[in-house]
Amino acid sequence: MTTPLTPRSAYPELRQDDIDREVAELGRAPTTGPHPDRDYPPYRSSVLRHPKQPLIPIRDPEAVELTGPVFGVTDVTEIDSDLTRHHIGEPIGERITITGRVVDRDGRPVRGQLIEIWQANAAGRYAHQLDQHPAPLDPNFTGYGRCITDDEGRYHFTTIKPGPYPWRNHLNAWRPSHIHFSLFGTAFTQRLVTQMYFPGDPLLPYDPIFNSVRDEKARQRLIATYDHDLSRPEVSLGYRWDIVLDGPSATYMEQGR
Amino acid sequence: MSVEEPTPSQTVGPFYGYALPFPGGGDVAPAGHPDTITIHGYVLDGAGQPIPDALLEFWQAAPDGRRTGAPGSMRRDPVTGAVIGRNGVDFTGFGRVPTDPDGRYVLRTLPPGAVGASAPYVAVCVFARGLLHHLFTRIYLPDNAEANAADPVLSSLPPARRATLIATAERDRVYRFDIRLQGDEREETVFFAFH
Numbered sequence: 001m002t003t004p005l006t007p008r009s010a011y012p013e014l015r016q017d018d019i020d021r022e023v024a025e026l027g028r029a030p031t032t033g034p035h036p037d038r039d040y041p042p043y044r045s046s047v048l049r050h051p052k053q054p055l056i057p058i059r060d061p062e063a064v065e066l067t068g069p070v071f072g073v074t075d076v077t078e079i080d081s082d083l084t085r086h087h088i089g090e091p092i093g094e095r096i097t098i099t100g101r102v103v104d105r106d107g108r109p110v111r112g113q114l115i116e117i118w119q120a121n122a123a124g125r126y127a128h129q130l131d132q133h134p135a136p137l138d139p140n141f142t143g144y145g146r147c148i149t150d151d152e153g154r155y156h157f158t159t160i161k162p163g164p165y166p167w168r169n170h171l172n173a174w175r176p177s178h179i180h181f182s183l184f185g186t187a188f189t190q191r192l193v194t195q196m197y198f199p200g201d202p203l204l205p206y207d208p209i210f211n212s213v214r215d216e217k218a219r220q221r222l223i224a225t226y227d228h229d230l231s232r233p234e235v236s237l238g239y240r241w242d243i244v245l246d247g248p249s250a251t252y253m254e255q256g257r
Numbered sequence: 258m259s260v261e262e263p264t265p266s267q268t269v270g271p272f273y274g275y276a277l278p279f280p281g282g283g284d285v286a287p288a289g290h291p292d293t294i295t296i297h298g299y300v301l302d303g304a305g306q307p308i309p310d311a312l313l314e315f316w317q318a319a320p321d322g323r324r325t326g327a328p329g330s331m332r333r334d335p336v337t338g339a340v341i342g343r344n345g346v347d348f349t350g351f352g353r354v355p356t357d358p359d360g361r362y363v364l365r366t367l368p369p370g371a372v373g374a375s376a377p378y379v380a381v382c383v384f385a386r387g388l389l390h391h392l393f394t395r396i397y398l399p400d401n402a403e404a405n406a407a408d409p410v411l412s413s414l415p416p417a418r419r420a421t422l423i424a425t426a427e428r429d430r431v432y433r434f435d436i437r438l439q440g441d442e443r444e445e446t447v448f449f450a451f452h
Contacts, residue, residue: 035266036389043268045387048303049438053418055450058410062373064318065380065393065451069351072328077338086338107260114331118276126272144276180270182277188316189451191382193391195267212389213265221264246263248451 011044014170016206023211034221034246036212043208044169066250068188071114071148081147083117083159091141093122093160095236098196098224102153102243104185109153110245116182117157118144124163124177133166158236164203176203176210181243189247196241197223266391269384271310274355278312279331281342283354285315285366288345292320294430296379296396297363300356302387303439307360311385313436315352315364318377322370326350368398376404376411378422383436383448392448396434397423410449417443 022042038050058065079085084095102110120126120143123135127142141160149155162177178195185191197210204210204223213219221244230238269277286293300311318324327347334341343349354362369377378395397405405411411419420443424432436446 034263038388038390038392040389043387043389045268046389047387048306049308049385049387050389051392051445051448052303052439053442053445053447055448056410056414057452058449059452060373060375060409062375063451064316064324064369064372064375064378065449067316067324067326069316069330069349070326070328071330074329075331075333077333077335079338080333103261105261105263116276118273120272127275128272131272142275180267180273180276182269182273188380188382189393191314191391192264192266193269193384194264195270209267209389212267215265218262218265221262222267243264244261 010168011170016170016172019170019173019208020206023208027211027214029214031215034213034215034218037214040208040212043212061250065188066248068184068186068190071184072112073148075114076146076148081145081157083141083143083145083157086142087140089140091121091138091160093138093141095158096161096239097156097158097230097232097236098179098239098241099154099156099230100241100243102149102155102183102245104190104245104249109151110149110183110185111151111153113149113184113186114146115149115155116144116146117159117179119159119162119179120165122160122163124165135163135165161198169208174203174206176201176207183243183245185245185247185249187247187249190245190249191247192243192245195222198239199223199226266389268386268389269312271386273312278353278355279340279342283352283362283364284343285349285352285364287343287348290367292367293365294368294432295363295365296424296432296434297361298433298435299360300362300383300385301360301435301437305437305440307356308385308438309356309358309360311356311360311383313354313356313362314382314384315354315366315379316382317350317366317369317379318372319348319350320367320370322372324350324372371404374409376401376408381436383438385438388438392438393451394436394446394448395422398432399423399426414447415442418447421446
């Protein structure tokens with residue numbers, strides 16, 4: 001039995017054309033840096049969830065935030081980075097690997113730090129009660145993983161390519177395929193939660209979250225590269241995605257290992 | 258000098274709940290520690306409504322001012338892969354708490370120690386659906402009135418703004434600290450940009 005997909009939106013009067021127009025208008029304004037504007041109306045949920053008062057600058061070399069939490073071998077297990085091995089059976093979908101390097105904005109590798117990912121399954125459904133759109137759950141796929149970066153700042157995940165899914169920002173709104181990434185640097189100020197997208201996804205131009213990064217070059221840095229040398233014959237397709245953490249840190253020191 | 262262009266932030270979205278929170282995420286104080294304090298409150302939007310899908314992270318100095326932290330916040334069972342929680346001895350300095358359906362969070366920790374010229378504080382990083390780039394704030398405690406008065410950040414702020422950073426004592430060792438993402442200068446919590 002299938003449930004008919006009723007086109008519901010939190011803003012039912014809003015159409016993709018309206019969002020596209022807003023995105024285009026904001027895209028013409030001067031950019032303010034690599035990160036999204038917190039006040040970005042095309043993403044309707046941001047309207048009441050961004051500060052209106054100016055942020056207070058801090059330039060204190062002893063700020064606690066210039067150091068950060070540490071993680072170690074007790075915080076991850078061996079198979080955490082292979083999301084296809086968390087259940088008895090094989091998940092459905094296109095098996096992929098994602099690898100890359102995490103560095104700070106001075107180019108120094110981020111060593112021994114925690115990366116967490118989460119994502120929808122191949123059908124675009126999250127293993128989350130609040131995701132009730134009529135796509136199947138996969139009993140062999142939950143969709144979260146972790147790893148600790150190595151001495152060069154490298155990470156590696158094996159997973160399934162997530163499907164696109166509908167959401168209710170506006171009528172007929174679809175998120176492009178993406179994997180959520182959470183990263184720690186050597187400082188709390190370097191904390192990053194972001195989303196990795198796939199090259200050539202036709203939904204990217206329509207997505208207000210992706211386009212909230214108004215700087216074109218910065219936006220392209222959210223898209224992984226397909227790397228044929230990383231593909232494994234008859235097993236998986238390989239993607240590369242390098243990550244640069246923003247934010248100051250205390251004098252570089254060995255932490256977390 | 259920066260040589261690398263940063264990877265942009267994106268919202269944490271609504272579906273992080275099965276990936277990021279972990280049991281005992283708000284229990285930063287070692288089990289049964291007599292100095293444990295409780296900090297709780299609500300995360301609120303620009304209409305004053307609670308935000309049920311925010312995620313708060315906390316990072317702080319140990320009571321003696323050490324900022325080295327310790328691994329083991331998310332200790333896992335190597336056999337089953339289950340999260341077994343902190344070992345109850347080490348102070349990791351790190352906490353992570355999703356807001357509940359009421360928009361509320363609770364943190365049990367040890368009082369932060371002072372570092373440098375600052376009054377003691379707990380650093381907070383706020384994530385939420387609808388928030389495209391996380392926000393940093395700080396929780397200062399009302400008990401440290403003298404240190405708070407001398408704190409370079411607090412003293413640089415007008416009184417109405419300063420007040421948003423200081424928790425309210427409710428009873429012994431229990432404090433209330435709400436985080437309002439948007440509002441007028443009395444309502445909206447002070448957020449920071451680090452340079």
